[in-house]
Amino acid sequence: MEERRMGSVSQASRRRKARGINGLIILMVILLGLSFFVPTNYYITRPGSAISLGPIIEVEDGKKDETGSFMLTTVRMGEASLAWYLYAQVSQDAELMPKQLVVSQGENNEDFIRREQAVMDNSQKLAEAVAFRLAGYDVHVENQGVWVMGTLEGMPAKEALKIGDVIIEVNGVKTPEAKDLLQQLAGKKAGDEVEITYTRDGQVAKTMLPLKPLPNSQSVGVGIRTDSKQLIEIPKKVTIAAQGIGGPSAGLMMALEIYDQLNTEVDLTKGFQIAGTGTIALDGSVGKIGGINHKIVAADAAGAEIFFAPDDPNDPNSNYKDAVKTAERIGTSMQIVPVKTIDDAVAFLNELKPKQT
Incomplete structure (x- = not known):
């Protein structure tokens, strides 16, 4: 018992x-x-994807005989919950960014997405202009006004203007560029009112706004973040189906794909999988972007063999140097190529021997 x-x-x-x-x-x-439902005051960035541009870019009468491909690269970004915050503490492929560095003061997630899409649309137009000029076509560029890319909390523009609006006049004087807007506000003091004429979704509207001191500045203004809105006319139709992708960093790679479709004499890819990143300006210069370490990881995972990275030899934290560090860390065989302009990328491709299959 x-x-x-x-x-x-x-x-x-x-x-x-x-x-x-x-x-x-x-x-x-x-x-x-x-x-996963506990919020933090951070955004998290992680490797995104590498997307072949051939299927999503269509140039009128352009050729599509690439034996390889040009790929844009993306970064996944979102608001960091407590779970993602903890994940970022132990992962080399995740970074935290204070929310105020990602979204403007008073800007919500919808505003952020709208701004990123507006910047992407502008980047597409710049890529088209650069590619067509490189291919020898005439391109018409006309400044249309001051693009509203954000509004500051507590400032007059917050309730009156939206991201994507284009300011075309101040007090009846045309403002084709940001400097023209600043010129119209120069010499004015807090409490003065200005008449802002702007376009929204193709419609012209006007609003009277008082001027207030700008944060951390001796100047007064209405409280907007700006960019240039330009009318770019090219001789052929280009269709870019890049829905859901925001930001300006695909400019270089889109320009290369468009140029390759216009260039009927040679296949620039030479059979290689070519990824890259970088903004593009009208003069063809390639600008620095954020999250290049994540883009290197994404490109390697997608099988890219060559990666174009923006380079600035005078910047100790240049994209190219960071890209090389990440490539060494993950042990990729992908070749990292520094570029300052689209001409640098094209020159490299022209010298590239076709891939042996």
Whole structure:
């Protein structure tokens, strides 16, 4: 009897212990699940994808005989929950950014997405202009006004203007560029009112706005972040189906794909999978972007063999140097190529020997 009682006690003890462990596991699962809904004051960035541009860019009468491909690269970005915050503490392929560095003061996530899409649209137009000029076509460029890329919390423009609006006049004087807007506000003081004429979704509207001191500045203004809105006319139709991709960093790679479709004499890819990144300006210069370490990881995962990275030899944290560091860390065989202009990229491709298959 004593042995049976001891056996029963031992079994009961094991059952209690098992229930305790199971309860702890369930609690941990619940807490982990809840952590995805606990907000933080950060955004998280991670490797995105490398997307072949041939299928999403169509140039009128252009050729599509690439044996390889040009690829744009993306970064995944989103608001960081507590779970993602903790993940970023232990992963080399995740970074945290304070929310105020990503979105403007008073800007919500919808505003951020709208701004990123507007910048992407502008980047597409610049890529078209650069590619057509490179191919020898005439391109007409006309400044249309001052593009509203954001509004500051507590400033007059916050309730009156939206991201994507284009300011075309101040007090009846045309403002084709940001410098013209600043010129119209120069010499004015807080409390003065100005009449802003702007376009929104193709419609012209006007609003009277008082001027207020700008944050961390001796100047007064209405409180907007600006960019240039330009009318770019090219001789052939270009269709770019890049829905869901925002920001300016695909400019270089889009320009290369458009130029390759216009260039009927040679396949610039030479059979290689070519990824890259960088903004593009009207003069063909390639600008620095954010998150290049994530783009290197994404390109390598997609099988890219060559990667174009913006380069500035005078910048100790240039994209090219960061790209090389990441490539070494992940052990990729992908060739990292520094470029300052689109001409640098084209010159490299012209010298590239066709891939042996």
